[in-house]
Amino acid sequence: MLGPSGCGKSTLLRTVNRLAVPVSGSVYVGERDVAAQDPVQLRRGIGYVIQAVGLFGHMTVAQNIAVVPSLLGWDRDRTAARVDELLGLVDLEPQRYRHRYPRELSGGEQQRVGVARAIAAEPPVLLMDEPFGAVDAIVRRSLQDEIRRIASALHTTILFVTHDVDEALRLADRIVVMREGRIEQHGTPEQILREPATPYVAQLFAIDPELRRYDALRGAL
Amino acid sequence: MTYIERHAGDIGVLTLQHLALVGAGLALALVVASALAYAILRAPRADTAIFAGAGIVYTIPSLALLAIAVKYLGLGFWPVVLILAAYAQFILVRSIVTALRAVSEAQIDAARGLGMTASQAFWRVRLPLATPVLIGGVRLATVALIAIATLGGYVGAGGLGNEIFFGLQRQFMAQTLAGSIPAAALAVIADGVLRLIEGAARRRISA
Numbered sequence: 012m013l014g015p016s017g018c019g020k021s022t023l024l025r026t027v028n029r030l031a032v033p034v035s036g037s038v039y040v041g042e043r044d045v046a047a048q049d050p051v052q053l054r055r056g057i058g059y060v061i062q063a064v065g066l067f068g069h070m071t072v073a074q075n076i077a078v079v080p081s082l083l084g085w086d087r088d089r090t091a092a093r094v095d096e097l098l099g100l101v102d103l104e105p106q107r108y109r110h111r112y113p114r115e116l117s118g119g120e121q122q123r124v125g126v127a128r129a130i131a132a133e134p135p136v137l138l139m140d141e142p143f144g145a146v147d148a149i150v151r152r153s154l155q156d157e158i159r160r161i162a163s164a165l166h167t168t169i170l171f172v173t174h175d176v177d178e179a180l181r182l183a184d185r186i187v188v189m190r191e192g193r194i195e196q197h198g199t200p201e202q203i204l205r206e207p208a209t210p211y212v213a214q215l216f217a218i219d220p221e222l223r224r225y226d227a228l229r230g231a232l
Numbered sequence: 233m234t235y236i237e238r239h240a241g242d243i244g245v246l247t248l249q250h251l252a253l254v255g256a257g258l259a260l261a262l263v264v265a266s267a268l269a270y271a272i273l274r275a276p277r278a279d280t281a282i283f284a285g286a287g288i289v290y291t292i293p294s295l296a297l298l299a300i301a302v303k304y305l306g307l308g309f310w311p312v313v314l315i316l317a318a319y320a321q322f323i324l325v326r327s328i329v330t331a332l333r334a335v336s337e338a339q340i341d342a343a344r345g346l347g348m349t350a351s352q353a354f355w356r357v358r359l360p361l362a363t364p365v366l367i368g369g370v371r372l373a374t375v376a377l378i379a380i381a382t383l384g385g386y387v388g389a390g391g392l393g394n395e396i397f398f399g400l401q402r403q404f405m406a407q408t409l410a411g412s413i414p415a416a417a418l419a420v421i422a423d424g425v426l427r428l429i430e431g432a433a434r435r436r437i438s439a
Contacts, residue, residue, distance in 0.1 A: 030345055055347030065342045069360040069437040078346050112436070128346070138345075 012172045013179040013215075014189035020172045023189070024138050027170060028054045040136055055082055058129030058137035058167075062144045065125045066113040072098070072124050073109045079132045097127040101157065119150035126158065130165065137162075139171045143178070155181055176216060188212050235406035247414055249390035253309070253381045257316025258374060264317060265324035272329050282325060290322035294380050302387050312381060312389040319380055320373040327369025331362035364434040371426035378419040382411065392418075
C-alpha cells in the first residue's frame, strides 16, 4: 500500500486487525469477515510490525519475540526453541542477542527483532506499517531482501505500508496506490508502470517519457 | 550528645515506630491513590475535581487535620496513618496519572496489535514502562511523610516525634535533636535509596 503520509494507508491496514473499525464495508482475511471474530484472537493470528517504537523496552529480545507465544500459552521449551529459530531466521546470533535489551541494539537490529516477534506464531498474514522508515538506506535494503526471503520461505501474505516508491517496487507483487483516502490504482508493478490509471499515479512513479529516456540512458551508462 | 548516647535504645525503637507509621501511611495512600488514578484514567473529566480535592487537603495545616482525625479515631497509630495517607494523595495521584499517561501510545498500540487484551496491555506493558515515574512519585511522598509523621508525637502514636514533642515541652534541646536528627537522616536515606531504584528502573526500560 503506497501513498503519501495522511492518505489513509495505515488506517486501511489497521482495519485488517481491527485496531481501526470501518464505518462501512467489510474486511475479509482468509474468507472470514474480521468483524465477526474476537479482536484479541484475530490479532494473535496476524503478525504486526510498526515503525521503530514497536519493541517493549522493559523486555529482553527473547521476551519481546515470545510475546505472542506466551499469550498463546506455549510452554517454556517450545518458546525458547522458537525464539532461537527466529533469531537465526532474521540473521541475529541467538547467544549474542537473546538476553539483550532493545536499547542495546541498532535500529536495523531492532527492526529484525520486530519482524521476528511478528512472525513468532507463524501467522498466515503479516501487517507491516512503514517498518523500515527509521533505518538508513543500506540497512533498509538488507531488511527488504530479508523480508522477501522470509515471505517466500514461510508462504506468508504481507500487507506492507510505505510511502517509498522504490520500496514498493522492490517488494510488492501487487501495489495499491492511495491518495486522500481513496485507491487510485491497484495492480502488479508492471501493470501500474505500463498503464498508470491517473495522472497522479503517473507522477508518483515518474512515468514521464522524458524521465524514462533519462533513466534508460543512465542504465546504459 | 550524652542524652543521645544514654537513650540510643529508645531512639532505635522510636525510629522503628516512625518507619511503621510511614510504611502504613504509604501503603494506605497507594491503595487510595491507585483507585483515584483509575477513576481519572477511566473518566478524564474527573481529573480537575480529584486533583483539586487532593490539593485542598494538602493545604490544610497537618496539625489541624490530625486534630480532626483524632476526634473520630481517638489517639494513637491510626489517626496519624490516616492523615499521612491523605497528604500523600496530592503527590501520588498526580504522579500515577502522569506516569501511566506518559507511556507512548505506540507501545500500547503494538501490544494490542499483537493480541493482548486491554488488561494484559496494562499489566505487561503500560505499568512496567511507567515504573520509573511511579517510583519518583513514591520517593517524594515518602520524604514528605517522614517529616509529617513526627506529628505522631503529639497524639501518642510514638515515632521520632515523641522526642521532638517532649523536648520542646521541656525546653530540652538535646532531646529535640535526638528526634529531629534521626528523622532528617531517615528522609535523606529514603530519598537516596529510592533515587537509586528509580535510576535503575529508568536505565532498564529506556529503549
